[in-house]
Amino acid sequence: MEKIFFPPESLYDVPTHYCPGCGHGIAHRLVAEIIDQLGIREKTIGIAPVGCAVIAYDYWKFDCSEAAHGRALAVATAIKRVRPQNIVFTYQGDGDLAAIGTNETIHAANRGENLTVIFINNAVYGMTGGQMAPTTLLGQKTSTTLDGRDRQKHGYPLKISEMLALLPGVHYIERVSLHSPQEVLKAKSAIRQAFENQINNAGFSLVEILSPCPTCWGLSPKESLDWIRDHMQKEFPLGRIK
Amino acid sequence: MRGDLPGLLHRNIQISVAAGTVPEWGLSLLSEVSMAREKHQKKLKKILITGNEAIAEGALSAGCDFYAGYPITPQNELIAYMAKYMPESGRVFIQAESELAAINMVYGASAAGARAMTSSSSPGISLKQEGISYIAGAELPAVIVNIMRGGPGLGNIAPAQSDYFQATRGGGHGDYHTIVLAPAYVQEAYDLARTSFDLADKYRMPVMILGDGFLGQMMEPILVRRRSPATKGHNKEKPWALTGCEGRRPNIIKSFALAEGALEQLNLKLQQKYKVIKNKEARFEGLFLDDAKIVLVAYGTMARIAKSSLTRLRLAGERVGMIRPISLWPFPQKAFCPRSKKIKYLVIEMSYGQMLEDVQLALNGKAQVEFLGRSGGGLPSEEEIINKVKKIL
Ligand SMILES: Cc1ncc(C[n+]2csc(CCOP(=O)(O)OP(=O)(O)O)c2C)c(N)n1
Ligand code: SF4
Numbered sequence: 001m002e003k004i005f006f007p008p009e010s011l012y013d014v015p016t017h018y019c020p021g022c023g024h025g026i027a028h029r030l031v032a033e034i035i036d037q038l039g040i041r042e043k044t045i046g047i048a049p050v051g052c053a054v055i056a057y058d059y060w061k062f063d064c065s066e067a068a069h070g071r072a073l074a075v076a077t078a079i080k081r082v083r084p085q086n087i088v089f090t091y092q093g094d095g096d097l098a099a100i101g102t103n104e105t106i107h108a109a110n111r112g113e114n115l116t117v118i119f120i121n122n123a124v125y126g127m128t129g130g131q132m133a134p135t136t137l138l139g140q141k142t143s144t145t146l147d148g149r150d151r152q153k154h155g156y157p158l159k160i161s162e163m164l165a166l167l168p169g170v171h172y173i174e175r176v177s178l179h180s181p182q183e184v185l186k187a188k189s190a191i192r193q194a195f196e197n198q199i200n201n202a203g204f205s206l207v208e209i210l211s212p213c214p215t216c217w218g219l220s221p222k223e224s225l226d227w228i229r230d231h232m233q234k235e236f237p238l239g240r241i242k
Numbered sequence: 243m244r245g246d247l248p249g250l251l252h253r254n255i256q257i258s259v260a261a262g263t264v265p266e267w268g269l270s271l272l273s274e275v276s277m278a279r280e281k282h283q284k285k286l287k288k289i290l291i292t293g294n295e296a297i298a299e300g301a302l303s304a305g306c307d308f309y310a311g312y313p314i315t316p317q318n319e320l321i322a323y324m325a326k327y328m329p330e331s332g333r334v335f336i337q338a339e340s341e342l343a344a345i346n347m348v349y350g351a352s353a354a355g356a357r358a359m360t361s362s363s364s365p366g367i368s369l370k371q372e373g374i375s376y377i378a379g380a381e382l383p384a385v386i387v388n389i390m391r392g393g394p395g396l397g398n399i400a401p402a403q404s405d406y407f408q409a410t411r412g413g414g415h416g417d418y419h420t421i422v423l424a425p426a427y428v429q430e431a432y433d434l435a436r437t438s439f440d441l442a443d444k445y446r447m448p449v450m451i452l453g454d455g456f457l458g459q460m461m462e463p464i465l466v467r468r469r470s471p472a473t474k475g476h477n478k479e480k481p482w483a484l485t486g487c488e489g490r491r492p493n494i495i496k497s498f499a500l501a502e503g504a505l506e507q508l509n510l511k512l513q514q515k516y517k518v519i520k521n522k523e524a525r526f527e528g529l530f531l532d533d534a535k536i537v538l539v540a541y542g543t544m545a546r547i548a549k550s551s552l553t554r555l556r557l558a559g560e561r562v563g564m565i566r567p568i569s570l571w572p573f574p575q576k577a578f579c580p581r582s583k584k585i586k587y588l589v590i591e592m593s594y595g596q597m598l599e600d601v602q603l604a605l606n607g608k609a610q611v612e613f614l615g616r617s618g619g620g621l622p623s624e625e626e627i628i629n630k631v632k633k634i635l
């Protein structure tokens with residue numbers, strides 16, 4: 001019998017530590033598949049964040065670095081400047097990219113660094129137990145917004161992708177989601193675009209991925225996908241932003 | 243203060259003749275002698291330059307491939323020098339958006355195999371501490387320059403030595419050290435900048451150059467290696483670096499050690515390394531230790547002033563010696579071996595007693611230790627030192 005479905009070469013054949021129904025595993029796989037398709041595994045350098053994906057380098061089979069919480073784009077900037085012949089990308093959560101690391105994010109984008117950013121928006125701080133993230137929806141209950149996020153006390157969900165799109169240094173931004181097979185396919189082609197841009201020296205490219213966190217949302221895996229479809233994508237509309 | 247510096251070498255030689263002793267000349271002097279010889283071979287040239295610029299020039303000559311920094315007084319000449327000379331030889335210069343970004347850029351550049359450096363002054367160095375801790379944990383080579391100013395808080399821009407604890411005790415979180423080198427002369431700033439990159443690579447760890455605002459901004463003529471604008475960076479192969487995994491297993495740069503016992507193993511490995519460094523890398527300059535009844539202990543700019551006091555005291559017939567630690571970590575403990583219990587030590591700092599604790603630890607009760615220090619803009623003068631010595635003697 002002919003084998004037509006393989007695990008990507010860019011992924012180690014090991015189980016992940018992610019919760020059932022978590023989006024991180026899917027996003028890791030999409031990145032790995034695209035790196036295989038583009039034939040760039042041997043020149044790719046990935047930057048893992050501090051967040052639930054902290055040990056992404058145990059799953060990806062290419063060179064990787066840790067970065068301190070929020071500093072992935074500073075680390076990536078330097079690696080790419082030192083080794084422009086390599087393909088360098090960061091993989092960051094919403095707390096990492098849009099709270100503690102906002103400054104690094106904005107300035108790397110504004111410098112137009114020729115980098116690829118995979119931005120996992122799960123509307124919470126997953127790793128530390130589900131606190132409010134900058135992306136938490138109004139009314140969403142978290143362990144630090146017990147009565148739900150309140151605009152007066154906590155401000156509004158931060159649309160960092162739309163903010164970054166204002167910067168002339170930014171080449172490409174697209175928001176995608178993992179809530180259905182069709183959306184996963186769209187996510188994959190956006191990720192491909194973001195890596196191709198770097199190969200073509202086009203400049204800063206970011207893909208924001210709405211990603212389920214059943215554990216911190218207190219929902220089943222299926223309910224989590226529906227919650228993205230029914231609530232999250234209303235606040236964070238899908239599609240090409242720039 | 244600058245006025246009495248050029249004559250210093252001269253006076254020291256006179257004193258050694260007068261006192262009939264041969265001083266143990268420090269590294270800077272030795273290197274000046276050997277460099278003067280090399281100069282005849284046309285490898286060197288003499289330039290007039292500030293301490294900040296000398297560190298930058300030393301870094302360029304050591305093959306620094308990457309620099310990131312954020313402006314802060316009194317180290318701005320350093321970042322400006324790098325902005326001017328790094329790009330012309332195809333090396334990377336980035337004015338970062340903050341000290342946090344700069345140190346994490348250094349982390350990234352070093353992870354990719356580059357010789358990388360950042361510089362700042364006290365408040366900026368505080369911001370870099372998390373990054374330095376990661377660099378230590380991930381065992382990356384890096385050079386960090388702190389041209390100290392007064393604190394705490396925003397303090398002021400006057401020279402100070404009040405970051406000694408922060409520099410020598412790790413500074414950030416975790417059981418780690420950085421090698422700390424403290425130049426006192428502009429020539430030595432240049433020489434030690436070169437040394438720093440070698441030590442960082444050799445031990446795969448952060449090395450800090452700890453100077454103060456006087457040293458950073460003072461101009462002196464120094465001998466530097468000739469360097470063509472086209473001279474590239476270091477480019478030495480580092481098998482552990484991130485270069486893309488072609489033809490090998492993937493490399494990972496990280497400080498995270500999640501598996502059972504893994505972090506303890508990492509720490510034990512670091513401690514082993516620190517033990518070797520303590521044995522091999524301590525540096526100091528000693529003067530008149532063979533007959534001194536009182537030994538001045540000072541580093542950096544403070545050591546230059548102490549040396550001037552020593553000169554005057556010696557000419558007046560007082561048996562005064564001096565220890566100038568050049569490496570602050572590892573601290574040159576072995577220099578502190580008093581010939582008798584009667585020998586006294588006077589620690590002089592531009593702080594309220596930080597290196598003092600290392601001297602006390604090194605002597606461990608074997609001799610009396612006195613202290614003279616000022617901070618926050620002031621520093622002990624030659625006269626104050628002389629008066630203090632006379633009082634103690
Ligand atoms: C300087 C610092 N502050 C706080 C933390 C604790 N911390 C670890 S992960 C995290 C939040 C991660 O959230 P996010 O970036 O959204 O990633 P997720 O886990 O949701 O994928 C925090 C606050 C840390 N490791 N370092
Ligand atoms: S806490 Fe959330 S983001 Fe983290 S692994 Fe579990 S489901 Fe995924």
Ligand SMILES: [Mg+2]
Nearest residue numbers: 093094124126
């Ligand atoms: Mg998150």
